[in-house]
Amino acid sequence: MDASERRPYLKEDMEIIRTPEEMQERARALRRAGGTVGFVPTMGFLHEGHLSLMRIVRERADTVIASIFLNPTQFGPNEDLDAYPRDFERDEVLCREAGVDILFYPTAENMYAADASVWVDEEALSSVLCGAARPGHFRGVCTIVAKLLNIVQPDFMVMGEKDAQQLRVLRRMVRDLHFPVEIVSGPTIREPDGLAMSSRNKYLSPAERAEAVCLFQALEKAKALFAEGECTAEKIKAALHEIITVTSGEVDYIEIVDDETLQPLELLQKPVLVALAVKFSGARLIDNTVLA
Ligand code: AMP
Numbered sequence: 001m002d003a004s005e006r007r008p009y010l011k012e013d014m015e016i017i018r019t020p021e022e023m024q025e026r027a028r029a030l031r032r033a034g035g036t037v038g039f040v041p042t043m044g045f046l047h048e049g050h051l052s053l054m055r056i057v058r059e060r061a062d063t064v065i066a067s068i069f070l071n072p073t074q075f076g077p078n079e080d081l082d083a084y085p086r087d088f089e090r091d092e093v094l095c096r097e098a099g100v101d102i103l104f105y106p107t108a109e110n111m112y113a114a115d116a117s118v119w120v121d122e123e124a125l126s127s128v129l130c131g132a133a134r135p136g137h138f139r140g141v142c143t144i145v146a147k148l149l150n151i152v153q154p155d156f157m158v159m160g161e162k163d164a165q166q167l168r169v170l171r172r173m174v175r176d177l178h179f180p181v182e183i184v185s186g187p188t189i190r191e192p193d194g195l196a197m198s199s200r201n202k203y204l205s206p207a208e209r210a211e212a213v214c215l216f217q218a219l220e221k222a223k224a225l226f227a228e229g230e231c232t233a234e235k236i237k238a239a240l241h242e243i244i245t246v247t248s249g250e251v252d253y254i255e256i257v258d259d260e261t262l263q264p265l266e267l268l269q270k271p272v273l274v275a276l277a278v279k280f281s282g283a284r285l286i287d288n289t290v291l292a
Helices: 020-033 048-060 088-097 129-133 137-152 164-176 199-203 206-211 214-227 233-245
Strands: 015-017 037-042 063-068 102-104 156-160 182-186 250-258 272-279 284-291
Touching: 015 020, 020 037, 020 102, 020 137, 037 048, 037 137, 048 063, 048 088, 048 156, 048 182, 063 088, 063 137, 102 137, 129 137, 129 164, 129 250, 129 272, 137 164, 156 164, 164 182, 164 272, 199 284, 214 233, 214 272, 214 284, 233 250, 233 272
Parallel strands: 015 102, 037 063, 037 156, 063 102, 156 182
Antiparallel strands: 250 272, 272 284
């Protein structure tokens, strides 16, 4: 077997671009040339979840652009920005192997003017779930993604269903601000025991890592109860709480919300999003499933 069979997407001559001006210029040239451009924004410390999104782009676009930018404005003052894992050299190799053509890797100084004063705020979907737990988080997310879309100018952007609220908030932003981009979603990639892959899993102690599968188990329980005909949100949430509370994880939220509006529901009569966030001492983890 030669290298191309083992790593079918390997892109030896991947370009790395570090400034927004250069990236925008390159993106403009790509648009003039007429091919399709697909984009995957990330914060780095890549895992199979990120790579799966890059492969989705590789299969659909002429040019694959990925970004690695640890966006400071989406972290609160007491959150884990400084501790967030980073390993650019490893990420670079993984991007090459996933077939990325251009890796955009700017600095915070290049992305934000010291006196930056314009923000993008989504005001409905952002106020619940992680938005309630992390004030200002989605303002930071919307602002950076708006900036990245203006810089990279892709035809489509691929995002993970793992971050269900983020996906819905950004779809709303793209709709309401008429960004000329399609958002495509990719399924959540999991470890063999069901734990959703996340850059933050690295910070779980071995005991917490073993317990962290409780998020997945809780979602499986919700699916099973729903399949048996249980439609009362309170009952399903109580069963999920029971699964989490036997671990050292602290429930941040367990919610059953309308899949479109993200407002809480008492009865599961239309598609719902079951979303949970659990804090372990090493990391706060989120996961979700849709019941329809
Ligand atoms: P992040 O680097 O955490 O900002 O994530 C970048 C993109 O990867 C987002 O669209 C995430 O939803 C997506 N992502 C993160 N974890 C996973 C996963 N386990 N499976 C699929 N996509 C993921």
